[in-house]
Amino acid sequence: MTLLASHARTGVLARVNPVAKLGASALIAIPLVLSLDVVSAAVALALECVLFCFAGIGWREFWLRTWPVWLAAPLTALTIALYGEPSGTVYAEWFVVRISEGSLTLAAATFLRVLAVALPSVVLFVTVDPTDLADGLAQIVRLPARFVLGGLAGLRMVGLFLDDWRALELARRARGVADRGRLRRFLGMAFALLVLSIRRGAKLSTAMEARGFGAPGARTWARESRFGGREWMLLAIGLAISAAAVVAAVLAGTWNFILGPG
Template identity: 60%
Template sequence: MSIVLTPDLHSSRIARINPVAKLGAALLVSLTLVLTIDWVSAGVALVLEAVLLPFAGVSARQFWLRTAPIWIAAVAAAIATALYGADSGETVWRLGFVTVTQGSLALAGAIALRVLAIGIPGVILFATSDPTELADGLAQLVRLPARFVLGALAALRLVGLFVDDWRALAMARRARGLGDGRNPIAVLRRWGSQAFALLVLSLRRGSKLATAMEAKGFGGDSARTWARSSRFGAAETAMVAIGAAIAVIAASCAVVAGTWSFVVS
């Protein structure tokens, strides 16, 4: 069972597409939106992504749970930009050295839309991808070094153990009477000592895993063979084409509307 895919996502259409194609489509959209800060390109991309969202096979509950950090980040970025962004236009609100203008509000909206348009498809596409299939594709199709890819895959597989270790440490400390303090300072000290214990445990497990992988030949320089063949077919080509189409349409709409603005200019 994958640590990312849930049972109802295994049968979705996007879940059956090679993760490399999904990664390529997300990168095309992200790189296009990173080049500019305007609300038209980000808004158009977000609308097109929303139209394609039902094909991901993600329920409403899963969508909101998985994308909650993206929405929080978008709101936080918008507030920070509105308060401390470049001032232009009429002043809407002022408090001491903090000024909110029409220009900073427009910029805040563009930033929020861009965070959503970049973050949401990345989260959804990753949620419908199996890490092992992604590693196979990166090594076989993209030709990334096998040692790097397999090491990253092993580290990703340990994320679940990382969470379990944190819970086990908390229960062990509570059993010894070290986790009952409600004082904020005591809580911070407990988290600090528990985090240090988790770091030591993680380093020990990582060194053991590295030794085991070296013993099994994962660190060799010879060409590797793969148990699963990673293929890039018509569905994968269509996925990349959809990502390119979203990027081109969003950029074209921004250029036609006159809002396209390179961030490096």
């Protein structure tokens, strides 16, 4: 949580309301979900790279945050290339593996699509403070306060969750019960942490109820969540990226509406 907070006020995009970041990510993802083609994903990814320059994070932070995406994208593409629906020229075939011109095209489109959908979500939310997000969801989106505050409290518990896991591991090692049986040790620690989390959640819910977090009627908020020109500009940029990707794919003749009959 401290890492999130350290970037909470840096960069142009960092000062934008988290609700706008959520909306921009959704606008970018919609056309990429509806179509599976190389052109739309490539155009969207290229335009997103320009947007990343204003996120206010360095290259080291960028790679540390996005490495799971860069790992998942080629693995997904490899699966499509080996086991995707064959079409066109078949280059290699063995048992259930069949590499063809069509499967390679789908693999390339899948690779770019995963990057174009996942990278904006990761980068835009690096600079999001959980409390700002909760304020925006409750005051702008008008989600129920009980749901928003419960989610915020749970998110704030992630740091304690990791601390508890390390404490349990050190305690088990001190007692000499964690030297072997890696799978058994993991299951035992997971069960102990589950019990501890349930107890902490029950205490936290009782404490929040006692402080009036579950009271009926409209509640007040310590900080006002504003939605102004910067937020509408980011939404417009997200819509422009989506429109450019769709137009480029249609003009290139590669638009492949995956929900269609064919």
